[in-house]
Amino acid sequence: xxxxxxxxxxxxxxxxxxxxLGYLAERLAERRPLILGAYARLRSGTVLYEGSTxxxxxxxxxxxxxxxxxxxxxxxxxWSNSVIDYGCRLGSxxxxxxxxxxxxxxxxxxxxxxxxxxxxxxDKYPIDKSNLRGPxxxxxxxxxxxxxxxxxxxxxxxxxxxxxxxxxxxxxxxxTVVGSxxxxxx
Numbered sequence: 383x384x385x386x387x388x389x390x391x392x393x394x395x396x397x398x399x400x401x402x403l404g405y406l407a408e409r410l411a412e413r414r415p416l417i418l419g420a421y422a423r424l425r426s427g428t429v430l431y432e433g434s435t436x437x438x439x440x441x442x443x444x445x446x447x448x449x450x451x452x453x454x455x456x457x458x459x460x461w462s463n464s465v466i467d468y469g470c471r472l473g474s475x476x477x478x479x480x481x482x483x484x485x486x487x488x489x490x491x492x493x494x495x496x497x498x499x500x501x502x503x504x505d506k507y508p509i510d511k512s513n514l515r516g517p518x519x520x521x522x523x524x525x526x527x528x529x530x531x532x533x534x535x536x537x538x539x540x541x542x543x544x545x546x547x548x549x550x551x552x553x554x555x556x557x558t559v560v561g562s563x564x565x566x567x568x
Contacts, residue, residue: 388413388432392420400426407431407450407468419456431468443480455492473521485533488516491523497545499528506533520555542568 389404397403401424404416416430419438427445430436434452443462448454452466455474460466464482473492478484482496485504490496496519504516517531520538526545531537536552543549544560544567553559558568 388415389418390415391418391422392438394421395424396422397424397428398426400428402429405429405431407433409468410450414450425462437474470516485516486514489518491519491521491539493522494519495524497525497527497529500525501528501530503530504533517549 410433414433416432417435418430419436419440421439423441425442425444428442429447431448431450433450434448434454436454437456437458439457440454441459443460445463446460448466449468451469454472455476457475458472460478461480463480464478466484467486469487470484472490475493476490478496480498482499483501484490485502487504488502502517504514506513515534517533517535517537519525520536522540523537524542525531526543526547528545529543529547529549531549535549537543537549538553538555538557540556541553542558543553543564544558546562547560547564548562549559550563557566559566
């Protein structure tokens with residue numbers, strides 16, 4: 383399941399029992415290392431697949447999964463029962479709260495907050511694996527509890543998405559949207 387030669391960790395790693403590093407990514411054509419920066423704090427049940435690069439001061443809650451081919455910045459927190467699917471990019475100082483799902487190819491820029499239960503999607507016509515496109519969440523945006531962001535949607539810089547909203551189209555920078563489908567209110 384893991385191969386120590388495919389895991390590179392920085393200094394100061396603190397990990398609970400039951401953490402798996404470098405989990406085999408069967409979909410990759412060739413094996414690639416998991417690179418984990420300095421001062422990571424990994425709680426029990428965390429699984430980090432091979433082939434991702436994660437910055438310094440990374441922290442997880444319990445039962446977090448980070449799949450392969452992800453690029454994650456510094457000071458990122460991913461709390462319990464969240465999944466970062468493969469091919470995502472997360473900037474620095476991102477907080478992914480409890481029970482969040484980021485679909486393949488989602489882009490999350492710096493200083494974004496994703497509240498508990500937020501979800502993204504990447505396939506406009508399930509299951510069309512030839513046209514997967516995750517949403518883009520620009521720097522400083524805040525995504526409310528149980529909000530859903532559909533494929534290809536861009537959430538603008540500093541925008542806010544209200545709890546329970548379903549975002550079906552782009553949100554302008556600084557805007558606040560709520561509802562299903564989400565509409566601008568501020």
